[in-house]
Amino acid sequence: MTKTNSDDVLVTHFDHHSRQFAGNAITTVNELREQAPVARSDAYDGFWVVTRHDLVAEAFRDFESFSSKNGASIPALSFGSTHIPTSMDPPDHQIYRRVLTPWFSQSSIRKLEPWIRETVAALVAKLAERGTWDFVPDLADITPGTVTLTILGMAADRQGEFLAAMARGMENQGTTDEELLAEMARDKEWLVAQILREAADRRAAPRDDLMSVLANDELPGGGKVTDAQIVDIVMVLLLAGFHTTSGALTAMLVHLERHPELRERLRAEPERIPDAIEEIVRLYAPATGMARQVTRDREFGGVQLREGDMAFMLIMAASRDPRQFENPDELDLDRSNSKSVAFGWGVHRCLGLHLARTVLRIEMELVFELLPDYEIDLERVRLSHTMGIGYLHESVPARLGGRAS
Numbered sequence: 168m169t170k171t172n173s174d175d176v177l178v179t180h181f182d183h184h185s186r187q188f189a190g191n192a193i194t195t196v197n198e199l200r201e202q203a204p205v206a207r208s209d210a211y212d213g214f215w216v217v218t219r220h221d222l223v224a225e226a227f228r229d230f231e232s233f234s235s236k237n238g239a240s241i242p243a244l245s246f247g248s249t250h251i252p253t254s255m256d257p258p259d260h261q262i263y264r265r266v267l268t269p270w271f272s273q274s275s276i277r278k279l280e281p282w283i284r285e286t287v288a289a290l291v292a293k294l295a296e297r298g299t300w301d302f303v304p305d306l307a308d309i310t311p312g313t314v315t316l317t318i319l320g321m322a323a324d325r326q327g328e329f330l331a332a333m334a335r336g337m338e339n340q341g342t343t344d345e346e347l348l349a350e351m352a353r354d355k356e357w358l359v360a361q362i363l364r365e366a367a368d369r370r371a372a373p374r375d376d377l378m379s380v381l382a383n384d385e386l387p388g389g390g391k392v393t394d395a396q397i398v399d400i401v402m403v404l405l406l407a408g409f410h411t412t413s414g415a416l417t418a419m420l421v422h423l424e425r426h427p428e429l430r431e432r433l434r435a436e437p438e439r440i441p442d443a444i445e446e447i448v449r450l451y452a453p454a455t456g457m458a459r460q461v462t463r464d465r466e467f468g469g470v471q472l473r474e475g476d477m478a479f480m481l482i483m484a485a486s487r488d489p490r491q492f493e494n495p496d497e498l499d500l501d502r503s504n505s506k507s508v509a510f511g512w513g514v515h516r517c518l519g520l521h522l523a524r525t526v527l528r529i530e531m532e533l534v535f536e537l538l539p540d541y542e543i544d545l546e547r548v549r550l551s552h553t554m555g556i557g558y559l560h561e562s563v564p565a566r567l568g569g570r571a572s
């Protein structure tokens with residue numbers, strides 16, 4: 168339901184975490200963008216919803232007017248709102264980004280590629296052996312966590328435990344259920360304890376991994392990373408990479424099942440897989456949107472923002488804006504995605520994008536290679552009941568099929 172108030176502002180009950188939104192996410196964001204580039208939601212104490220591509224990109228770029236200091240989520244995540252570097256503005260943001268960037272750079276990820284391929288090949292070979300599987304728990308959820316934990320130097324085979332501890336908080340963001348909130352607090356405590364134990368281990372015996380750097384090294388400009396900051400950094404690495412990359416893979420697989428001609432084309436021309444990945448993350452936003460806090464009164468997209476207001480940059484809406492992308496709802500391998508905001512924009516642009524792109528490409532290459540005739544049971548595909556974090560699937564059941572290879 169929407170109405171216009173006395174200031175000519177479109178007011179809605181837009182709640183990106185609601186089941187209602189999850190049931191109709193893409194249509195909802197497309198409609199909202201065409202009704203108002205900036206609308207007012209009365210959910211979660213009120214926030215602005217920014218839907219037009221140029222405005223979302225501008226807000227991401229203009230960190231002086233749109234600060235990350237109050238966190239990138241609405242409402243705040245149960246894992247805390249002081250994540251590093253997500254909830255920092257320059258210049259502090261750059262200090263931590265400089266520590267993290269080398270571990271996630273294109274050249275570092277390229278070096279990991281043979282190992283990622285081997286890891287994914289083992290997983291995909293297991294699917295072939297089993298004959299039936301679910302792409303969500305059996306592939307998509309496993310790979311990104313395995314790689315991120317390995318970069319940190321943490322036992323990769325524990326990714327399932329970490330995923331489980333994060334899932335409740337991610338899926339129930341915004342809940343007021345006391346019992347759930349208590350369970351989420353326990354999940355957070357558990358995660359904090361794991362991270363601090365790893366940091367203590369690395370102080371005792373440093374290794375060649377990111378956790379050792381965080382636990383022992385001086386920051387650029389001086390000073391050590393405190394325990395609390397280590398938690399804030401590792402938490403964001405875990406939260407930012409697991410679900411997003413998983414969501415992108417399953418969105419790709421389901422899209423290809425619905426468009427067999429595209430699936431055949433990518434199988435025949437695997438060098439086009441990277442273009443398909445960019446289009447999939449544009450079309451099915453694995454990160455629904457990011458919050459910012461307004462730092463000064465100003466006009467923006469036809470509304471008057473006030474200092475302290477929260478605003479949600481709805482990437483899912485911006486990515487299908489026809490003002491930026493011709494035929495925005497179509498997957499076009501030849502489209503230039505240089506202006507895509509799917510991985511964010513400006514200083515907070517995704518730290519893990521090379522990792523995500525590499526993992527997704529290798530997963531698709533190996534699915535085509537080792538499961539050439541897989542079939543997804545579209546009738547049993549289930550989308551997540553919450554899309555506040557990203558466009559995610561709960562289940563994508565599949566089996567070896569009889570399709571000609």
Ligand code: HEM
Nearest residue numbers: 239252253407408411412454457510511515517518519523
């Ligand atoms: C398809 C997969 C992914 C998508 C769509 C995605 C999307 C995004 C977006 C939109 C942002 C901007 C946040 C903001 O502006 O506040 C971001 C930041 C970030 N992403 Fe990703 N991400 C993905 C995968 C990953 C992976 C695999 C990692 C691995 C660790 C990762 C780590 C991060 C981190 C640490 C930030 C914060 C950067 C900063 O604040 O400077 N992401 N991501």
